[in-house]
Amino acid sequence: MSKIRSNPSGVKLDRRTFLKGAALGLAGTALPLDKTDASFWEAFFQKHFREMNDDEKKKVIQRLEKEYEQKYKKAIHIGSEKPMPGVLFGYGLDLSRCIGCRRCVYACVKENNQSIDPQVHWITVLRFKKGEKWIDLEESEKYYNPQNVPEPGYFYMPVQCQQCENPPCVRACPTQATWKEPDGIIVIDYNWCIGCRYCMAACPYGARRFNWGEPKRPAEEINPNTHYLGNRPRYKGVVEKCTFCVQRTRNGRYPACVEICPVGARKFGNLLDPQSEIRYAIEHKRVFRLKEDLNTNPKFYYFFAYGR
Amino acid sequence: MGSKKKSFLLSFGLFLFLLLFSNAEAVEQDIPKKFFVPPPPFSPGIYPCSQCHAGMPANAKPRKLEMMHQDIVLKHMPGGWCFNCHNPDNRDKLRLANGQLISFEESYLLCGQCHGTVFRDWKTGLHGKRTGMWNGEKQYLLCVHCHWPHEPTFRQLQPMPPPARPSNIK
Numbered sequence: 001m002s003k004i005r006s007n008p009s010g011v012k013l014d015r016r017t018f019l020k021g022a023a024l025g026l027a028g029t030a031l032p033l034d035k036t037d038a039s040f041w042e043a044f045f046q047k048h049f050r051e052m053n054d055d056e057k058k059k060v061i062q063r064l065e066k067e068y069e070q071k072y073k074k075a076i077h078i079g080s081e082k083p084m085p086g087v088l089f090g091y092g093l094d095l096s097r098c099i100g101c102r103r104c105v106y107a108c109v110k111e112n113n114q115s116i117d118p119q120v121h122w123i124t125v126l127r128f129k130k131g132e133k134w135i136d137l138e139e140s141e142k143y144y145n146p147q148n149v150p151e152p153g154y155f156y157m158p159v160q161c162q163q164c165e166n167p168p169c170v171r172a173c174p175t176q177a178t179w180k181e182p183d184g185i186i187v188i189d190y191n192w193c194i195g196c197r198y199c200m201a202a203c204p205y206g207a208r209r210f211n212w213g214e215p216k217r218p219a220e221e222i223n224p225n226t227h228y229l230g231n232r233p234r235y236k237g238v239v240e241k242c243t244f245c246v247q248r249t250r251n252g253r254y255p256a257c258v259e260i261c262p263v264g265a266r267k268f269g270n271l272l273d274p275q276s277e278i279r280y281a282i283e284h285k286r287v288f289r290l291k292e293d294l295n296t297n298p299k300f301y302y303f304f305a306y307g308r
Numbered sequence: 309m310g311s312k313k314k315s316f317l318l319s320f321g322l323f324l325f326l327l328l329f330s331n332a333e334a335v336e337q338d339i340p341k342k343f344f345v346p347p348p349p350f351s352p353g354i355y356p357c358s359q360c361h362a363g364m365p366a367n368a369k370p371r372k373l374e375m376m377h378q379d380i381v382l383k384h385m386p387g388g389w390c391f392n393c394h395n396p397d398n399r400d401k402l403r404l405a406n407g408q409l410i411s412f413e414e415s416y417l418l419c420g421q422c423h424g425t426v427f428r429d430w431k432t433g434l435h436g437k438r439t440g441m442w443n444g445e446k447q448y449l450l451c452v453h454c455h456w457p458h459e460p461t462f463r464q465l466q467p468m469p470p471p472a473r474p475s476n477i478k
Binding site for chain 1: 432434437438440441442444449454466469470471
């Protein structure tokens with residue numbers, strides 16, 4: 001049986017030639033030829049963040065800064081500070097002090113340029129009844145809204161990215177768009193994320209958020225001090241989460257949630273520095289980590305400073 | 309003879325070394341660490357206290373205050389009175405239990421007399437709010453910035469709004 005068929009116009013087309021042509025044609029439709037400006041092609045061929053050298057990073061950041069300036073009509077600085085040597089960030093949260101006022105949630109939104117509408121929060125404050133089964137997450141309440149907090153008979157536990165040493169989200173990512181930096185922060189390259197949300201399914205803490213819609217935020221509320229791997233404005237269809245305020249902490253500052261907390265329940269520091277507050281908490285207080293049994297090895301320590 | 313001299317010198321050197329070392333340790337402990345704190349949260353116009361209290365006799369009898377400071381109803385340390393902490397002779401100072409006078413900027417020393425474990429945690433940076441640099445200069449707050457000394461329980465706050473429910477997200 002002959003593989004070559006003739007058609008009414010007499011053109012002879014074998015299977016291989018047909019497929020070649022079809023592939024070329026499809027490729028042509030996938031890459032819009034009208035978008036001939038250099039920035040489109042630069043974005044298309046952008047390398048993975050960890051494979052870029054400093055010059056390439058600088059170029060990419062310049063392009064992004066230009067794009068953001070066109071979009072928000074204001075200058076936005078994108079930093080690319082590297083991890084400090086000898087630093088492993090750790091976080092402490094004193095459950096005996098937290099009053100559940102949610103100041104941290106909104107300070108985080110303000111600092112990290114989350115979308116206002118649709119709403120994206122990186123911190124969830126959970127309310128638990130005192131004296132019930134300890135940390136029964138199914139029974140926790142995150143929509144509590146009393147006149148004043150703390151309410152008698154309840155305690156509060158804010159949950160955000162736990163910056164695991166053994167992060168399940170990183171293993172789940174099919175494009176390596178998320179990874180653990182040497183200072184222990186799990187970061188996301190928003191230009192490399194394809195929005196499959198596998199990492200969200202993998203995270204046992206529900207810490208990752210997805211931009212279901214175009215992130216909307218008034219330009220005057222955009223924080224212009226950003227980091228490429230942190231709080232620069234995001235796109236529709238990418239995942240984001242807490243980065244320990246990488247744009248602040250890599251410059252020696254405290255994360256925004258630490259600075260806003262009115263009761264000083266939030267502690268931050270270098271786990272490798274024996275003099276740090278976080279090390280003092282771990283060594284002297286009752287400490288636990290959330291879902292320790294999953295072997296994620298979080299660097300987020302909940303502790304009780306009151307009532308030893 | 310020579311070996312005796314040698315051993316004497318050695319032991320003398322060791323003694324000197326120990327003396328110096330123990331001295332250095334003592335000195336290190338004696339210097340109180342200075343904490344970088346903002347000024348105390350006085351009500352406007354109330355300080356210096358001596359602008360009214362100078363020449364006023366000190367009344368050590370616990371009573372309800374009617375002329376001034378009516379807002380102060382002591383809910384701290386039952387049976388206490390002003391002069392447990394305030395200095396009756398010079399009101400611009402606070403007085404420790406041992407009679408030492410301290411300024412209002414060092415009021416943590418006063419609180420630390422009873423709340424020793426909390427004072428210890430505060431000094432290490434664990435109790436209370438810290439701002440500044442995690443690897444450098446930190447701003448401390450005085451106890452009285454968060455705890456009103458006459459009623460020190462942390463006051464209730466209005467919470468920020470809860471997150472949007474999924475059903476309300478368009």
